[in-house]
Amino acid sequence: PPIYVITPTYARLVQKAELTRLLHTFLLVPALHWILVEDAPHKTSLVSNLLKSSGLSYTHLNMLTAPQRKLQEGEPNWLKPRGVEQRNEGLRWLREDRPSTGGASEQGVVYFADDDNTYSLQLFQEMRSTQKVSVWPVGLVGAMKYESPVVQGGQVVGFHTGWRPSRPFPVDMAGFAVSLRLLLERPEARFHGDAAQGFLESSLLQGLVTVDELEPRADNCTKVLVWHTRTEKPKLKREDVLQAQGQGSDPRVEN
Ligand code: UGA
Ligand code: MN
DSSP states (O other): OOEEEEEEEOOSTTHHHHHHHHHHHHTTSTTEEEEEEESSSSOOHHHHHHHHTTOOEEEEEEOOOOGGGSOOTTSOTTSSOSSHHHHHHHHHIIIIISOOOSGGGGOOEEEEOOTTSEEOHHHHHHHTTOSSEEEOOEESOTTSSEEEEEEETTEEEEEEOSSOTTSSSOOOGGGEEEEHHHHHHOTTOOOOTTOOTTOHHHHHHTTTOOGGGOEEOHHHHTSOOEEOOOOOOOOOHHHHHHHHTTOOOOTTSOO
């Protein structure tokens, strides 16, 4: 069955580098369909060209985050959740616009892959057999070495997390995958942009499963196969100096 990967993305200096790294991972995964959703009023040529020449199977969408929902320059990044309307747009496409090809067309697994994380190929093998919702550890997240479901006798019985353990599903976006069939059976299930900090993942998962139904992967959640890496914002001090002297980088060079 195919793996549908939904990725929200937005324009910034490192965007092309992030998307290049991501697509070079995805190229190595069999039967992967990438749903890339730009947080933008229209599709950009940078992303369009990247996808066209990628060799991947993909769907290119865009959905602008409503201005009142968008994090403003200088606001702390925990204030408002990011990528919400884009992930919901990806879900809408899967439910309404995905080409249906007969009997087996509801087979598939859906994964939400942010554009800055680091993904092992093994992760995609683990998630491919998802019946309802599968889960695994995520490295370098929540101010921990890793966060992870706690497994006993093949069942999830709790969560190893240092932050808001009271959350119904204390898992990062990168730590679970959902079967397409379940998402089609529950057409109301989606991410809630007004969810309190840390409750975004729970806002989707609560509409889909209970904790005892979660399917542990990655050797009963003992292996870290995805890392919540974050990319440093590039400094442009020299660029600004040269710009002021009329010697800035050529704007025709896409970067
Ligand atoms: C953490 C979680 O890992 C995310 O899944 C969650 O969405 C986020 O917190 C949150 O609080 O909403 P973090 O690394 O802080 O992630 O978030 P980013 O990587 O900056 O953003 C998550 C995704 O949304 C990325 O794919 C990013 O490209 C996209 N994004 C970010 C937008 O589409 N628009 C924006 O304005 C910002
Ligand atoms: Mn991130």
